[in-house]
C-alpha cells in the first residue's frame with residue numbers, strides 16, 4: 001500500500017519536473033508564456049486520448065464479462081444435461097443388471113429342464129426296451145408271465161403301454177417347456193443387446209458433454225486472464241490520467257507565475273555580473289534566492305570524502321522553519337531513503353527554470369503541485385534519511401533536478417547555492 005503510494009507520488013513528481021523541465025529548456029525564448037500555454041494544450045490532448053483509451057478498454061472489459069456470463073450459463077446448462085445423462089446411465093445400468101439376472105435364471109431353468117428331459121428320456125427308453133426287447137428287465141417279463149389268464153395278460157400289457165404313453169407325454173411337455181424357455185432367452189438376450197447399445201450411446205453423450213464443458217472451462221479461463229490484463233490496463237491508464245492532471249496543474253501554475261513575473265518585469269534582480277559593474281561574474285546569480293533557513297554552513301558545495309557534495313549543509317536546531325528560497329511550484333514532496341523528508345521546488349526566474357532541494361527535514365508542509373511563495377514555510381529542520389545531525393541540506397539546479405550518474409558523483413546541473421544566495 002505504502003509502496004504503491006510512494007511509486008505513484010514519485011511518478012507524478014518526475015512527470016511534473018519533466019513537464020516544467022521541458023518548458024524550461026525553451027524558456028530562454030521570449031515566448032515562455034506561449035510555450036507553457038501550448039504545453040497545457042498538449043497535456044489536454046493527451047488527457048483526451050488517454051480517456052478514450054480508458055473508455056475503449058472498459059468497453060472491452062464489459063464485453064469480456066458478458067461473454068463470461070454467457071459461458072457460465074452454458075456451463076450450467078451442460079452440468080444439468082450431464083446430471084440427467086448420468087441419471088439415465090444409472091437407470092440403464094440397473095435395467096441391464098436386472099436383465100442379466102433374468103437371463104441367468106432362464107439359463108438355469110433351461111439347464112434343469114434339459115436334465116429332466118434326459119432323465120425322462122432314459123426312463124422311457126428303458127421301459128420301451130424292457131417291453132419290446134426281451135431280456136432287458138426281469139420285472140416286466142415277470143409282470144407279463146405272472147398273468148393268471150389271457151385277459152389278465154392283455155390288461156397288464158395295456159397298463160404297461162399306458163405307463164409308456166404317460167412317459168412320452170411328460171417328455172413332450174418337458175421338450176415344449178425347453179423350447180419356450182429358449183425362445184424367452186433369445187428374446188431377453190435381444191433386450192439386453194438393446195439396453196447395452198442405449199448404455200453405450202449414453203456414455204458417448206456423457207463424454208461429449210464432458211468434452212464440451214472442458215472446452216467452455218478453457219475458454220472461461222482465457223477470458224478471465226484477458227479480464228485481469230484489461231483491469232491492469234485500466235488501472236495503469238487511470239494512473240496516467242492522474243499524472244497528466246498533475247502535469248497540467250503544474251504547467252498552469254508555471255504559466256501563472258510567468259504572468260506574475262511579466263507584470264513585475266520592471267523590478268530588477270540584482271545580478272552581480274551585470275549590475276555590479278565588476279570584472280568578475282562568478283557570482284552572477286547572487287541574491288536570486290533567499291536563505292532557506294538560518295544557521296551556519298557546516299559543509300560546502302564541492303568535492304567531499306572522495307565524492308561530491310552537490311549542495312550545502314546549513315546546521316540548525318531541530319524544528320527550525322525551512323522556507324521556499326523563491327516562489328515556484330512543488331515538483332516533489334516525499335520521503336527518500338537518502339534525502340529523508342525532502343521537497344523539490346521548480347522556479348521560473350527571468351525565463352529560466354531552477355530547482356531547489358530541501359532535504360533531511362523533520363516535517364513537510366506542502367504537497368506535489370502546490371504553489372509556494374518566497375519565504376513561505378515548507379517544513380522544519382530535522383535529521384531524516386542519510387544524516388548524522390540536525391541540518392538542512394540545500395541544493396540548487398539550473399533546470400530540473402538530476403540524479404548523480406554514479407553514487408557520490410556530482411549531480412548534473414547542480415550549482416553552488418552560495419552563488420545564488422544573498
Ligand SMILES: [Zn+2]
Pocket residue numbers: 299309311312313392393394
Ligand atoms: Zn549535505
